[in-house]
Amino acid sequence: MNATQHSVVVTGIGATTPLGGDSASAWEGLVAGRSGVRLLEQDWAAELPVRIAAPVAVEPTELIPRPQARKMDRSAQFALVAAREAWQDAGFSARAGEEAAVDPDRLGTVIASGIGGVTTLLDQYDVLREKGVRKVSPHTVPMLMPNSPSANVGLEVNARAGVHTPVSACASGSEAIGYAVEMIRTGRADVVVAGGTEAAIHPLPIAAFGNMMAMSKNNEDPAGASRPFDVDRNGFVLGEGAGVLVLESAEHAARRGARVYAEAVGQGISADSHHITQPEPSGNGIAHALQNLMAGTDLQAEEIVHVNAHATSTPQGDIAELLALRKVFGTDVDHMAVSATKSMTGHLLGGAGGIETVAAIQALHHRQAPPTINIATLDPEADADIVRGAPRKLPEGRIVALNNSFGFGGHNVVLAFRTV
Template sequence: MSSTNRTVVVTGIGATTPLGGDAASTWEGLIAGKSGVGPLEQEWAAEQAVRIAAQIAVEPSEVIPRPQGRRLDRSAQFALIAAKEAWADAGFTAKAGEDASVDPDRLGAVIASGIGGVTTLLDQYDVLKEKGVRRVSPHTVPMLMPNGPSANVGLAVGARAGVHTPVSACASGAEAIGYAIEMIRTGRADVVVAGGTEAAIHPLPIAAFGNMMAMSKNNDDPQGASRPYDVDRDGFVLGEGAGVLVLESAEHAAKRGARVYAEAVGQGISADGHDIVQPEPEGRGISHALHNLLDNSDLDPAEIVHVNAHATSTPAGDIAELKALRKVFGDHADHIAVSATKSMTGHLLGGAGGVESVATVLALYNRVAPPTINVQNIDPEAEANADVVRGEARKLRAEGRIAALNDSFGFGGHNVVLAFRTV
């Protein structure tokens, strides 16, 4: 089937995050304004300048059998847990082929990671140095591959239409979902399992990010450390986990009577062309991505009532994003409820776009925007450019069709904006 106009819908969601071991508990935590950040109790953390992180709420060992877990990097474990939840939530009872409602040749998987199997790589290097060549795990290579999570998800669901792994730093998870939308829209697949995962809470990444001055050093107040838009914000808090959607052509979903959460309208992608780590301060690249989305979809800007912002809690990045929203939407930006859920989950790097897409879809489905917590003293530039949801969750427009955006940006100047709409 070849087409460029196929409607794409979301039929399944799954997540494992610092707020909960599944999508439901994660959403409950987001709406309640719960923080998933805490102190790092590992011995190696004592010498770090940053001693806080948003660690997973439910360890994979509680879900995945030990023999299987030993062959999977932590990032792949997260992805598999979230993907299996989303797959079951979409109404599939077995892998493609065994479940007759989906053809494996029409099923894809796109799971991204910004870093890949970094913990496997570093841990096995320690084994090599300390115990010798023969003690290095024979599973090391498939575990450390950035495409390991996607490959394992593809094997679990029986995907044969294509298994892909976009890598664009913290925009990776969103880019994966955008790629999946295009796979369906252009006729390559009828169903795609898509999202992002990351597991980088390890001494080296934390030391490196800390020395970049990118992370909050508010060790005395872990739950208050991630504070997007606050005048005292001092960097992001590292998180871990995965978020996955099942995307499907509307025709395929209707044929099998699937429950539909939302329409996946499309994506807008751009690059800043400015700096390897610093955002373009006026948000020009982000504005370009927003215009790209609007120009290449039937989305009416008046439908947009909510944005799940990238908002990592860095001084420059938070404001650049809001400037772009104001530049593109003008006065309508006053009527868009902006939520920064990283204030609760921390920053999941390549997994952020997946988890935040789950949150964006659920915000539309339930017509409520999660709060941004820890904003004690809002930055005047943030207040001037956007309507930030603070303190408590906020009900969205109760009647009519509404839409929401999920923004994700990454080192290298990668910008991805996803749009979802009620059905």
């Protein structure tokens, strides 16, 4: 790291998830090994081959006033709920501009979504067809825009250094956090609110993913359907929610005496260039992302004691990720406690990197790796130390956790965080 670069720390976390409406309750659910997956009760679900998903535990409309909520897509509502928690957790007021908690020109947001306002788009198209042009909401376009969550959070905190929305499928949330780290590291901002959100529990996405044979059809056992690394895994379960961090330069955090969860060490990014939906089976693309992370930071393999795996519960993807870890780290993988939290939350698509980064940081903070549930028979090709059955205590001292995120299109993002 050269002299012009700034160290970056995490000073706030927030989440709304299938396990709980804030980061504390979500963490409690992860440690307890509780599933947020359930059978969908909507009338439209009865006609689908996939009738399970992981909806949020607390509806955002319980926390956002109705006049404000009705102008926001569900994905933006999730982002705002999580961002408000993270902002207050970092020790700031409800709006930065009110008390000049942060210079607005030094404050940014980077909130990603893989699909954006899909429910708004589809619902308003139904309105157009059934009720006519005049009944279409005038708020439709600003609601369906993929940058709507980031823009709404930016308005909330009065951010002027930049409001960004990377879109890279299921790697979107992690890419957003990595972009935010670089904003601070290169001096563009002092504070950035960053993460991922998704709200795609709707018949069309579920039907489409189901027809791709990408989703589990285990409607008889919703809680047991998401089973990463199990020999009988048969697809992911769709979840919804958001995870958001407040990232800050170490100097800015020190000046205001902020509590620090972890150092954001860096990121590794690559692309498979293999297939629009299928992962590169040998894990080469993921390995390049890991290598880029190590080459661009001062990390040592022996420091890495925990990995929050992408592990969606698909036959190819789960093993490719572990092959990549072994390819890059060799026998050092043996001391890395690997957790697959999608076994409990389902797969939040563009929001996955957000809530799973929050989980990785909580694992460091509490020195505890959550379990992977629903592994009845571990796949013999799963050559890693998969945390199962109960949470795992992590070592004392200076330790590192990784969060892995991969997406359709071959996007690979690895984030690293270290205790301080």
